[in-house]
Amino acid sequence: MSANTREPQNDKQDQLIADARRNREQREKDYREQTLKLYPHICARCGREFEGKKLRELTVHHKDHNHDNNPPDGSNWELLCLYCHDNEHQEYLDEELPGKTTPGRENKPAPMQKPFSALEELLKNLKK
Numbered sequence: 001m002s003a004n005t006r007e008p009q010n011d012k013q014d015q016l017i018a019d020a021r022r023n024r025e026q027r028e029k030d031y032r033e034q035t036l037k038l039y040p041h042i043c044a045r046c047g048r049e050f051e052g053k054k055l056r057e058l059t060v061h062h063k064d065h066n067h068d069n070n071p072p073d074g075s076n077w078e079l080l081c082l083y084c085h086d087n088e089h090q091e092y093l094d095e096e097l098p099g100k101t102t103p104g105r106e107n108k109p110a111p112m113q114k115p116f117s118a119l120e121e122l123l124k125n126l127k128k
């Protein structure tokens, strides 16, 4: 094994990104499956029922909006349909608008930046 035509450095980076992405997807799949086991397949907001193919439209919402907070008892998860999920985040964003802060409430930084998009951007530029 001496002929190595690929650059090992790029290989490693590709591997890293692929791994990170796979881990994240796997994790999301895991907690979705768990939530579907824990809760009835009904949107917690509008009460619509989902089954079969439609089940795809039912998504897992994190009550505290922290996707890293995944307690196994499901206390941070809620099943919402795509529409209600959208609304939920819309309301949250409105709430978090600067200038709308309630006195006494801490102005904390956004909990979820996309950790990988920045990395991918960086690597894209490196490969040019």
Ligand SMILES: [Zn+2]
Pocket (backbone or CB within 6 Å): 043, 044, 045, 046, 047, 048, 080, 081, 082, 083, 084, 085
């Ligand atoms: Zn709904």
Ligand SMILES: [Zn+2]
Pocket (backbone or CB within 6 Å): 060, 061, 062, 085, 088, 089
């Ligand atoms: Zn959500």
